[in-house]
Amino acid sequence: MNSFGARAPLAAGGPHIYRLDVLEKSGVGPVSRLPYAMKILLENLLRHEDGRFVTADDITRLANWNPRHNSNREIAFTPARVLLQDFTGVPAVADLAAMRDAFRARGGDPKLIGPQQPVELVIDHSVQVDRYASPSAFAFNAERELQRNRERYLFLRWGQKALQNFRVVPPDTGIVHQVNLEYLARVVVRCKCNGTVEAYPDSLVGTDSHTPMVNGLGVLGWGVGGIEAEAAMLGQPISMLLPDVLGVRLLNHLQPGTTATDLVLTIAEALRKKGVVGKFVEFFGEGVRHLTIPDRATLGNMSPEYGATIAISPIDEATLHYLRFTHRDPDRVSLVERYAREQGLFGSDTPASSYTDVLDFDLAQVEPSLAGPKRPQDRIPLSRSKSAFAQALPKLLPTGGTAAAKAESNGHQLHHGSVVIAAITSCTNTSNPTVLMAAGLLAKKAVERGLKSQPWVKTSLAPGSKVVTEYLNKAGFTPYLEQLGFNLVGYGCTTCIGNSGPLPEEVAAEVQDRNLVAVSVLSGNRNFEGRIHPQVRANYLASPPLVVAYALAGDMNRDLTTEPLGQGKDSQPVYLRDIWPTNEEVAQAVESCVSPDMFAREYSNVFTGDQNWQGLQVAGGDLYHWDEASTYIKKPPFFEGVPEAPDAIRAARVLAYLGDSVTTDHISPAGSIAAKSPAGEYLIAHGVPPADFNSYGSRRGNHEVMVRGTFANVRLRNRLAPGTEGGFTRHLPAGPGGQKDVMTIFAASQIYAAEGVPCIILAGAEYGSGSSRDWAAKGPRLLGVQAVLAVSFERIHRSNLIGMGILPLQFADGQSADSLGLTGEETYDIPAGKSLEAGGSIDVTVTSPDGSQRRFPMTVRLDTPMELAYYRDGGILPYVLNQLAANGAASVAAPAQEC
Secondary structure (H helix, E strand, O other): OOOOOOEEEOOOOOOEEEOOHHHHHOOOOOHHHOOHHHHHHHHHHHHOOOOOOOOHHHHHHHHOOOOOOOOOOEEEEOOOEEEEEHHHHHHHHHHHHHHHHHHHHOOOOHHHOOOOOOEEEEOOOOOOOOOOOOOOHHHHHHHHHHHHHHHHHHHHHHHHHHOOOEEEEOOOOEOHHHHHHHHHOOOEEEEEEOOEEEEEEOEEEEOOOOHHHHHHHOOEEEEOOHHHHHHHHOOOOEEEEOOOEEEEEEEOOOOOOOOHHHHHHHHHHHHHHHOOOOOEEEEEOHHHHHOOHHHHHHHHHOHHHHOOOEEEOOEOHHHHHHHHHOOOOHHHHHHHHHHHHHOOOEOOOOOHHHOOEEEEEEHHHOOOEEEOOOOOOOEEEHHHHHHHHHHHHHHHOOOOOOOOOEEEEOOEEEEOOEEEEEEEOOHHHHOOHHHHHHHHHHHHHHHHOOOOOOOOOEEEEOOOEHHHHHHHHHHOOHHHHHHOOOOEOOOOOHHHHOOOOOOOHHHHHHHHHOOOOEEEEEOOOOOOOOOOOOOEEEEEEOOHHHHHHHHHHOEOOOOOOOOOOEEOOOOOEEOHHHHOOOHHHHHHHHHHHOOHHHHHHHOOOOOOOOHHHHOOOOOOOOOOOOOOOOOOOOOOOOOOOOOOOOOEEEEEEEEEEOOOOOEHHHHOOOOEOOOOOHHHHHHHHOOOOHHHOOEOHHHOOOHHHHHHHOOOOOOOOOOOOOOOOOOEEEOOOOOOOHHHHEEEHHHHHHHHHHHOOOEEEEOOOOEOEOOOOOHHHHHHHHOOEEEEEEOOEOHHHHHHHHHOOOEEEEEOOOOOOOOOOOOOOOEEEEEOHHHOOOOOEEEEEEEOOOOOEEEEEEEEOOOOHHHHHHHHOOOHHHHHHHHHHHHHHHHOOOOOEEO
16 A cells, blocks of 8 residues: 555665655655654555555554654554574574474465565574683684584574575674674665565564664664564564654763773663663764764663663764675665665754653763673762672672682682673674774783783683674784683673683682672673573673773772782783773774775675584475474474463462562573573483583573473572572462472472462562563463563563463552562462453452452553454464464465565
8 A cells, every 4th residue: 555655766767665755745744853763663654554554544643743742552563674593593483383383284384484574593692601711712612512502503404494584694603783783784675575676774673682783773673572573574563552762862972981881881870760661762962973883883782771672873974884894785885875865864963852852961971880780770980899899799698608708719819709700792892893992902901011810710702793803813902812811712692691601610619618709790781690600699791891901800899990900020010091092092903903804704605604504404394393302492382272361360379479670581591501400300301411401592492491490590589488599489378387388480380280270470670671582471371370460561571471471460550569468378360361451450359368358450561452462362473373374375475575
């Protein structure tokens, strides 16, 4: 459909576009005043108008969007592509394979189940830091990665053959977001649709919460759960409410000595305080022009840390420069400029009145900073890092630990605050040549002054792409980084996602035996409890040069702004200020050592892989041949007898009673698998020795492992099992002895299942913050959880719960489980199924152990009619399968072909 006559050629003989100015010229609405991101959404609606998912009324309403009185109307957004990483990508492909089986069982053609638009998967989450501070570290870790993950990689090779529109970037290439920024992002797509060539804005959803890193290029994209991404892959639009848009007006420019990392940590702190959960954030103002695309990408990357859906910067001259700099096709660069200017998408001159609200942010006020010890929004000025750690220490102490604990390890003193991990890792910073060159320069100056990393510090360098290695080599910084132990360990997320590998045995023994609060410092974006390493209780985010500095100091009890890092070769103290590189030195290194030919060389065969990848041979076929003996890939059970939502959830028991800021790291299995855990016991029973357990992330294709690891985080605190840490609860009603009935959450869930008792979760505010992990919803579903009652939800996780048929319910304003006096020992009756309305309210009835009853209202967080439809069908994938089964081939459009 083309109700508004907006489709017209961009230029004579050029591709067709859907012109936004037609709407304003014809009096539909003043679209020129819309924020940049809303213009992208409006174009998306224009192009996908079909009278069903997108109507002319939807377009008119968005064209007249009122920033001060947003109606929060539902729209259907259709992304141009889907981006996956391997931890979330493997279960997504497994679900598609199982869905093909289910569709064939209903008499359908399995080939109809597959991506309807480009889908790219980057393998970057599987490499682990087993060897470090060694020239052989990269080769050793890469070999171990292939050994551990061979079954998973064979499965992805099947996907490459069986699924159209599906491409895989092999392991040891780069981090998904940096590969996206440097190579995959189109900015403007040119493709053949229905026989004609069209151009339109690049857009995407990704199965990693840090997908908004590409917002730095002006590309609209955000993280979703694997469940929602799978529906998008199958051609389903994403149902969303029109968001509020916060404009962040950037003023002035960063001062000497500060980095993009310091900037993003300060922004994260400010926007968490402002409150932007579920909102769009858009940067505008003069200060934007002083930020490079890698700087802007760093801001976009950490948007999940402050809760925003996106954090976008418009296309401008810096965008065009970066596209040329990364060796994009000149025709692509020309198309981006022509299209953006023609559609009013070029530049950051949107007036402040166009935004729902405006936050002024002075770049000149940013100072060197860290964030921690548990949350990325808890910024600490570098000058206060020592005192802040001392203040946090009492709350970090493990059971039996004391503030005075000290120990000797190999003749070196370890104590609370000893830095045992210093890692340059993650896409937040390894996308930015400026901070990496700064780290290299600082390492050079440190070595020249005679400094060394402390021997108890596990050091590592895991760049986001191979280009980083090239420019560090060309600048001559690699030898100095290696002398300090920052050898290349792999191209992947490593430490930031818990793939930090084991600590040295003597260090691990001292930390455990003396109950020490050990510290990690990493250039990542997440530092939640239990995420980095199970033995490291305090974790701090910092810029790459500060990571190097803390490897030299080895201690969080040292003020790096006033105390020396150590003694130099002349036996004189060396301070951080003595070796900190100047802005001019960093700029010179970047200008002289980073060039477009590096990007051309490294991305010329990005989908080919090395001989090991090419040597993985797998049979083709439309259906996957499941290996019953596999402990990595098992057929998911989500399409087997999927029930619709029950009319009521009756006499439900609380499986876990949790507090505020429970993250998906607490819920979803992540990191290493303990031998003495339900998942470890399962693997041992299936002949897998602990040495070959691998990580939870690598086993996301096996639901038996994952359900046993759900809610098993070593730092989880369940109020039903007071005095414990980890995945423990009580089966209710409690028998004689009460507390003696403590068992694992998995064991309790099995008993409830046998009894036919449904389960629920009680939680506080910001439930499900963190990574967009689909298993944070899949796992609870398999544990029998039918509803989550929380004070508030993070956006991605709420969507994932709905996608798995779990009902999200929010306490009334000012109420919580605490304020209502709930203990978790009650039974709960919840209206559900056909009685629910999107955004409506219901009364929950609780029955106390003494038989007394009471009711309280809760908001149904099924925010849109589409979410309600998904929930009623038992989840988003059963909904899609039902639609395909009902409509057959008629419901599957021909995939568009890029040109």
